[in-house]
Amino acid sequence: MTDPVLPRVLLVGRGKMGGALWSGWLRKGLAPSVVLDRHGTAVPAPHRVAKTPADIPQDFQPDFIILAVKPVAAADAIAAIAPWLPGAVLISVMAGRTVAGLRDIAGRSGCRPPVLRAMPNTPAEIGQGITGAYASDDVSPARRAQAEALLSAVGAVAWVTDEAQIDIVTAISGSGPAYVFLLAELLEKTGLAHGLPAQTARLLARGTVSGAGALLAVSPEESDTLRRNVTSPNGTTAAALSVLMTSEAWPKTIDQAISAAAARARELAQ
Numbered sequence: 639m640t641d642p643v644l645p646r647v648l649l650v651g652r653g654k655m656g657g658a659l660w661s662g663w664l665r666k667g668l669a670p671s672v673v674l675d676r677h678g679t680a681v682p683a684p685h686r687v688a689k690t691p692a693d694i695p696q697d698f699q700p701d702f703i704i705l706a707v708k709p710v711a712a713a714d715a716i717a718a719i720a721p722w723l724p725g726a727v728l729i730s731v732m733a734g735r736t737v738a739g740l741r742d743i744a745g746r747s748g749c750r751p752p753v754l755r756a757m758p759n760t761p762a763e764i765g766q767g768i769t770g771a772y773a774s775d776d777v778s779p780a781r782r783a784q785a786e787a788l789l790s791a792v793g794a795v796a797w798v799t800d801e802a803q804i805d806i807v808t809a810i811s812g813s814g815p816a817y818v819f820l821l822a823e824l825l826e827k828t829g830l831a832h833g834l835p836a837q838t839a840r841l842l843a844r845g846t847v848s849g850a851g852a853l854l855a856v857s858p859e860e861s862d863t864l865r866r867n868v869t870s871p872n873g874t875t876a877a878a879l880s881v882l883m884t885s886e887a888w889p890k891t892i893d894q895a896i897s898a899a900a901a902r903a904r905e906l907a908q
């Protein structure tokens with residue numbers, strides 16, 4: 639079966655997140671598109687790389703312009719691609735930046751595009767991402783369906799109907815891979831500290847996190863059932879969980895961490 643051709647995009651910023659999205663889209667088949675990448679790293683034909691906006695063909699008409707720059711760079715990036723905004727839907731993957739704020743910035747260049755916010759995560763690089771998305775009212779159903787095709791080319795998509803929820807989405811799944819990688823780091827370091835050879839500690843930590851993630855991905859069981867399946871009464875896991883699950887330990891720490899991330903997302907709106 640041939641994959642459907644994804645819509646034509648202008649991707650602004652090919653860093654860690656933009657790069658992961660671009661790679662996933664290329665694998666799925668993208669209509670001839672342009673990536674604005676200040677480093678000018680080559681892309682396969684028929685796509686084009688533009689080192690500066692001057693390299694973007696004037697007659698290029700993208701269906702979507704994807705802003706994958708840091709929130710602080712939003713205004714410069716929008717000003718740079720303003721000539722290509724008419725007729726396009728703006729998709730922002732930036733933390734914090736709101737639809738109203740982005741429209742105001744675009745308005746300075748005389749354009750008020752439909753805006754869709756997407757919060758992907760880096761497992762998109764291997765097609766295993768999860769994206770939380772919010773479409774403002776002026777994104778047409780047809781464009782929203784195209785956007786869903788684009789976003790689901792790199793993993794699952796979960797829509798929210800209240801824009802404010804994108805901040806908690808950011809805290810849970812946008813930033814979430816970092817928490818999981820931290821767990822792998824800490825398991826490895828602890829294994830080392832308890833005398834395991836470095837290579838063994840690394841293998842055990844990575845294999846545990848990736849294996850548990852893979853089981854979670856395919857199992858019909860709830861995550862707490864999968865946890866209980868590991869936990870023998872009075873066994874080793876119960877001993878560890880009696881430390882981790884006290885209300886002052888992981889439940890409180892995770893809540894504080896997620897709240898801090900969501901609060902930071904709200905600050906980044908400015």
Ligand SMILES: NC(=O)C1=CN([C@@H]2O[C@H](COP(=O)(O)OP(=O)(O)OC[C@H]3O[C@@H](n4cnc5c(N)ncnc54)[C@H](OP(=O)(O)O)[C@@H]3O)[C@@H](O)[C@H]2O)C=CC1
Nearest residue numbers: 651652653654655676706707708709711715731732733758
């Ligand atoms: N990293 C992640 O896991 C996630 C990130 N995001 C969001 O994605 C966005 C990008 O983050 P991330 O990829 O981590 O950051 P990076 O710094 O890796 O990437 C940003 C890229 O944008 C480029 N850039 C900045 N300004 C312009 C411009 N005017 N024109 C063209 N390119 C430009 C930068 O170029 P240069 O290298 O020259 O500075 C850089 O390559 C952020 O807004 C973040 O909130 C969302 C979900 C997850």
Ligand SMILES: O=C(O)[C@@H]1CCC=N1
Nearest residue numbers: 732733808812813814
């Ligand atoms: O750390 C950040 O601000 C971005 C948004 C989600 C993941 N990385």
